[in-house]
Amino acid sequence: MSSAIWSVDDHLEDILAAIRPLDPIELHLLDAQGCVLVEDVTVPVALPPFDNSSMDGYAVRVADVRGATEEFPAVLTVVGDVAAGGGWAPAVGPGQAARIMTGAPLPPGAEAVVPVEWTDGGTGGGAATAMLPAQAAPEGASGEVRVHRPVDEGAYIRPRGSDVMAGDLALVRGTVLGPPQIGLLAAIGRATVRVRPRPRVVVLSTGSELMQPGESLAEGRIYDSNSYALAAAARDAGALAYRVGAVTDDADTLRATIEDQLIRADLLVTTGGVSVGAYDVVKEALSGVGELTAGELTAGGPDADDPADGAPGGPGAQRPGGVVDFRTIAMQPGKPQGFGTIGPDHTPLLALPGNPVSSYVSFELFVRPAIRALMGLEDLHRPRVRAELKADGPLSSPPGKRQFLRGRYDPDSGTVTPVGGAGSHLVAALAHADCLLVVPEHDTALQPGAGVDVVLLG
Numbered sequence: 179m180s181s182a183i184w185s186v187d188d189h190l191e192d193i194l195a196a197i198r199p200l201d202p203i204e205l206h207l208l209d210a211q212g213c214v215l216v217e218d219v220t221v222p223v224a225l226p227p228f229d230n231s232s233m234d235g236y237a238v239r240v241a242d243v244r245g246a247t248e249e250f251p252a253v254l255t256v257v258g259d260v261a262a263g264g265g266w267a268p269a270v271g272p273g274q275a276a277r278i279m280t281g282a283p284l285p286p287g288a289e290a291v292v293p294v295e296w297t298d299g300g301t302g303g304g305a306a307t308a309m310l311p312a313q314a315a316p317e318g319a320s321g322e323v324r325v326h327r328p329v330d331e332g333a334y335i336r337p338r339g340s341d342v343m344a345g346d347l348a349l350v351r352g353t354v355l356g357p358p359q360i361g362l363l364a365a366i367g368r369a370t371v372r373v374r375p376r377p378r379v380v381v382l383s384t385g386s387e388l389m390q391p392g393e394s395l396a397e398g399r400i401y402d403s404n405s406y407a408l409a410a411a412a413r414d415a416g417a418l419a420y421r422v423g424a425v426t427d428d429a430d431t432l433r434a435t436i437e438d439q440l441i442r443a444d445l446l447v448t449t450g451g452v453s454v455g456a457y458d459v460v461k462e463a464l465s466g467v468g469e470l471t472a473g474e475l476t477a478g479g480p481d482a483d484d485p486a487d488g489a490p491g492g493p494g495a496q497r498p499g500g501v502v503d504f505r506t507i508a509m510q511p512g513k514p515q516g517f518g519t520i521g522p523d524h525t526p527l528l529a530l531p532g533n534p535v536s537s538y539v540s541f542e543l544f545v546r547p548a549i550r551a552l553m554g555l556e557d558l559h560r561p562r563v564r565a566e567l568k569a570d571g572p573l574s575s576p577p578g579k580r581q582f583l584r585g586r587y588d589p590d591s592g593t594v595t596p597v598g599g600a601g602s603h604l605v606a607a608l609a610h611a612d613c614l615l616v617v618p619e620h621d622t623a624l625q626p627g628a629g630v631d632v633v634l635l636g
């Protein structure tokens with residue numbers, strides 16, 4: 179265990195220094211949602227691939243409808259239907275029109291489209307509001323149509339390549355694939371794409387006092403909320419989360435459980451058991467190579483001979499034998515933390531404190547950026563704003579620690595109001611907060627009206 183006190187920033191830096199983005203894989207489009215593209219994608223075929231109609235109407239020659247009015251319509255012969263997806267399109271000669279549907283290719287000879295509302299729809303009556311369905315009224319594809327208005331050349335036609343041309347760069351590497359980007363990839367015919375995958379994050383809670391929601395609560399027990407909150411937070415950060423609820427306070431059981439989970443983990447998160455109590459199992463199970471019986475877990479520990487591996491006693495110091503380094507961080511909540519890499523694949527493991535608010539705040543500050551770094555995202559952090567403290571009285575903060583209070587941010591007034599107190603057991607207050615107020619290490623009191631940094635939670 180490191181004896182020096184680590185700052186929040188040094189602890190985060192140490193974690194991020196050990197994280198490498200996951201190797202890219204080819205994924206189906208929807209599985210790639212939220213992932214970072216690792217290839218430049220060029221457009222293989224123009225979009226749209228052919229000139230097509232933007233309206234249901236009639237494909238016409240411009241000269242035939244010049245000067246047309248409702249009183250003196252242009253009367254054209256309907257030579258057939260052009261439906262979207264249909265193969266054959268009738269040619270439109272002088273004095274002719276083809277009935278055309280939105281998205282259907284412009285037939286040869288036609289120069290513009292007249293919307294059906296500007297015609298009689300082939301009924302011989304007044305202005306149409308719609309076409310009749312082809313099956314119910316097949317005669318609509320023939321006969322005559324009266325056109326009530328002229329159109330210019332190209333009217334209601336979406337030209338080939340007016341969206342993107344073949345050879346254009348559709349998306350550049352580094353793009354995060356949201357719904358519109360996935361839509362574009364599909365539109366240009368890509369079924370799969372090369373991205374960095376979502377990290378698989380195993381969330382494991384520890385504590386013999388824990389019961390699972392749905393069970394009836396026994397004397398002296400509490401429900402395991404951490405594994406749920408953190409699995410949800412991991413998903414929210416972009417990961418595939420696997421929740422492992424409540425391992426009892428037994429070091430061998432915990433080591434065996436972690437070893438079992440390594441196969442499906444790109445990152446492991448534990449909660450509880452990192453403080454100074456007699457049953458602090460995570461620390462007991464993972465703090466020293468000498469105590470490890472599970473061979474797998476020893477394999478990824480920092481190499482004592484490698485100066486790059488860091489050391490006890492603070493950032494950059496040696497950690498001989500310590501698979502996971504347990505530290506004190508100058509923050510509240512979240513003081514006790516563990517971090518290391520374990521197993522044959524050097525899987526990163528973050529051991530968070532058990533108090534529910536502590537574990538959640540620790541997740542936000544350390545695990546979320548780690549997940550985003552594994553995904554290859556550049557922007558690792560939640561947005562921060564400066565706000566004015568709105569409170570009945572001054573807020574006190576422990577000296578030398580960065581405090582993260584829960585609050586509600588009002589973007590209209592630019593103010594932030596604390597929700598609940600500083601206690602790290604206050605889950606209800608946390609559930610009503612939408613931000614963290616950051617009180618710097620050197621501030622021991624924050625007056626109402628003072629400026630404060632606010633981390634906006636999603």
Ligand SMILES: Nc1nc2c(c(=O)[nH]1)N[C@H]1C(S)=C(S)[C@@H](COP(=O)(O)OP(=O)(O)OC[C@H]3O[C@@H](n4cnc5c(N)ncnc54)[C@H](O)[C@@H]3O)O[C@H]1N2
Binds near residue numbers: 403453511
């Ligand atoms: N003598 C000292 N005691 C404590 C210190 C200290 O410096 N000296 N630090 C305190 C701080 S700060 C924290 S934070 C906690 C961290 O404790 P652990 O990580 O060892 O966590 P536990 O003891 O297992 O649990 C703490 C608390 O949280 C509840 N808990 C745990 N897991 C869950 C869960 N999955 N869902 C809901 N609640 C959970 C647990 O019942 C305890 O009440 O240590 C302080 N003590």
Ligand code: MOO
Binds near residue numbers: 510514531533537
């Ligand atoms: O650090 Mo503990 O997380 O203050 O409650």
